[in-house]
Amino acid sequence: MPDPHHPHPTGLDEINQRLAESYPTLSPQLKRASSYxxxxxxxxxxxxxxxxxxAADVTPSTLVRLAKRLNFESYEQFRDVFQSAVQSAPVELSGRASKLKHQANQPEDALFVEVGDAAFDNxxxxxxxxxxxxxxxxAQRILAARRVAxxxxxDTFACAYHFAYVGRxxxxxxxxxxGLEGGLLTELDHFNEQDIVVAFGFEPYCAETVKALEVTRANGVQxxxxxxxxRSPLVPGASVTFTVANATPHFFPSILSAITLSEAILAECVAFGPDQLVDNVASFESRMRKMGAYVEVE
Known part of the structure; x- marks a missing residue:
């Protein structure tokens, strides 16, 4: 029976967070249902x-048990939260990729179009x-931090490099x-509760990224x-978690959504941060031009 002292989640984010937190303790069947x-x-x-x-390869009663574990009175009540979220959530861009697919007349174009379809959907x-x-x-947490690691x-080094280069x-x-030449711990040692770490990681998850989060979490870093x-091992203990779609016909996970998300976060920082951030951007551009870093086009 649902516990009246611990009401069921009222939003999709809360359901996902509770499932992620309880995932390691679930039975194999509930884990399979939870993953789905x-x-x-x-x-x-x-x-x-x-x-x-x-579709989840479990019994209906397993799904009912999962819903009740989250303190829903019924599976239908559990499903209602998903219906409300889906009806109000996505900005649909995938239709553009569908249109692109109809324009492909030659069979050899299929893979090219499939990549585009996946990108728009992500x-x-x-x-x-x-x-x-x-x-x-x-963005608010980044702006309030002393330093950002x-x-x-x-596969996600490109994401981290882009975030750090543009953000800096x-x-x-x-x-x-x-983390070159075994220096990961040394690089992270001076970060503490005044700081924040931004971490990128897709399956298969890098041991170094997991270790970095363990070290910074122990030092009080958000x-x-x-x-x-x-279900990612990067999630436990995080202050803010983004799950991004990375499906692609390519053999490596797509980083397109992660890069786009980085740009959205950094744009938010500049838009709502102090005026000094805009001055910093102008100063950087001026220095680069004086050093001849850019080629002028006449």
């Missing part, structure tokens, strides 16, 4: 319990009302953590995590 719920909100919203159970999933609120929260290795133009205290699912 975390990764298929649209399916949960519009499928019957039997169809959802078949971006469309990013721009939701919930993520807009999270972007504001992340940025972490991402292997406006905010000189943004630092890219490289974390903003950009990952692919709430």
């Amino acid at each position: 719920v975390l990764e298929n909100p649209i399916g949960i919203a519009f499928q019957s319990v039997r169809k959802t159970a078949a 971006i469309g999933r990013l721009f939701t009302a919930d993520n807009q609120a999270r972007v504001k929260d992340a 940025v972490v991402g290795f292997r 133009i406006a905010m000189p205290d943004v630092v890219l953590i490289r 974390a903003i995590v950009i990952t692919d699912t709430l």
